[in-house]
Amino acid sequence: MSDVRVRFAPSPTGALHVGGLRTALFNYLFAKHHGGRFILRIEDTDQERFVAGAEDGIVEMLHWAGLVPDEGPHLGGDNGPYRQSERRELYAKYAARLIEQGHAYQCYVTPAELERMRAGQMEAQKSDPALLVKYDGRHRDLSDKERRRFENEGRKAVVRMRIPEPEEQIVVEDLIRGRVVFNSSQLDDQVLLKSDGFPTYHLAVVVDDHLMGITHILRAEEWLSSTPKHLYLYRWLGWEPPKTAHLPLLLNADRSKMSKRGGDTAAGVYRDKGFLPEALVNFLALLGWNPGDDREVFSLEDLIAEFTLERVGKSGSVFDLDKLNWMNQGYIGKLPPDDLYAALRPFIDRTPHAAEDEEVLRQICLIVQPSLVTLADIGGHLPFFFRPGDAPLAPELANALAGEEAQTVISAFRERLRAADGLDAPGFKEMMKAVQKETGIKGKGLWGTMRWAITREAEGPDLAKVAALFGRDKVLDRLERVLGGIDK
Ligand code: GLU
Secondary structure, three states, X not given: OOOOEEEEOOOOOOOOEHHHHHHHHHHHHHHHHOOOEEEEOEOOOOOOOOOOOHHHHHHHHHHHHOOOOOEEOOOEOOOOOOEHHHOHHXXXXXXXXXXXXOOEEEEOOOHHHHHHHHHHHHHHHHHOOOOOOOOOOOOOOOOHHXXXXXXXXXXXXXXXXXXXXXXXXXXXXXXXXXXXXXXHHHOOOOEEEOOOOOEOHHHXXXXXXXXXXXXXXXXXXXXXXXXXXXXXXXXXXOOXXXXXXXXXXXXXXXXXXXXXXXXXXXXXXXXXXXXXXXXXXXXXXXOOEOOOOOOOOOOHHHHHHHOOHHHEOOOOEEOOHHHHHHHHHXXXXXXXXXXXXXXXXXXXXXOOOOOOOHHHHHHHHXXXXXXOOOHHHHHHHHHHHHOOOOOOOOHXXXXXXXXXXXXXXXXXXXXXXXXXXXXXXHHHHHHHHHHHHHHOOOHHHHHHHHHHHHHOOOOOOOHHHHHHHHHHHHHHHHHHHHHHOOOO
């Protein structure tokens, strides 16, 4: 056991994004690689963006992906509560301490006043582009009398951090991005506590990361610019900041930011479309991390063994759906029969064939296994196996099967099948070989013809397996129909 403690800290504002799942994965891998702990913390302080049920959805997706936290709101632990809405006294306490020390102050500026301030600054910026749009510090040094006056007016204060003057350089030594230098003059007097008593992200994240003993913060790159503000809070509260590692962006194929697009960005959409958790995890791991060679297939255990931050790059990674499809097909192809059936069963349940004989369905799953890109693809394969024998043949097919060569092949095969007790895949191949020898017809003339006659399709899964699944009688019936002219 090491003392490494990391956290995944989503806000329950909707479905878990694939980018969020990647952040969770990297945290999990880092923790497990170092024998440390992976903590789930729910950052639910933004009442306006809160979505009921979102937390459950996030927990469910983490479990689905196999990234089970060691501590969290649903699991407990020694450092809870793990929901920020349940930790409000803590934030109030540290906000009060910061005010007492002079590092924070109460600000009574109303939203309308802030808006006017902003509009004025934006106007001024037109003639001087170097001017910043930010809080102008007008309530930094209110007297007690002024404060009372605002309170008597019924105004409610927010608490803001006091970015010190004179300006200084704040250096973030990021484990991925290296040394990043910020100038304090660029920083706003950030609100720490809102007028409703809820903390902002900035105060809550610092208080919680410290109190929860977080040693490393792995999070999306968009939070890098907040880090200098957090470093001030650590300094003022006399706490040692955790190390940070800001993960590279996820990009769409056109290299735009993935978080900026609607579409299929919810991790749950991939589950519902029939991607296996192993495939999605493997795929997400390679978005930012690389093993240093050209290997691409990694189980979660492999990833835990190999994951290090040194192998996480700075540049954005493209979310390449073709690659995810390829990976998923590979993982589906390797599933043992029982696991395959269990994975496919929910997708079979969505089709009109859900009530078919289970043994037949199991066989079908095995037959189509190599061609499944997603689990949902099973739905497109099932009708093929359940088409009634007397369904009319397409005219071109009927014509082709009526030709001399086709009739020769089919009747030669029929004779052999009649003489057999049953039909299995090796037996089917044997008979085909014998028919080839007997008639001298091979290739498409043999295999294509038999495929048409048996399945009524030009393409499909392995014919010997399909024939074996249909069985002697059904295959014989289909051949008789073609020979006997029933279909013509
Ligand atoms: N609550 C933030 C989010 O939703 C967490 C940022 C962080 O990890 O510090 O992404």
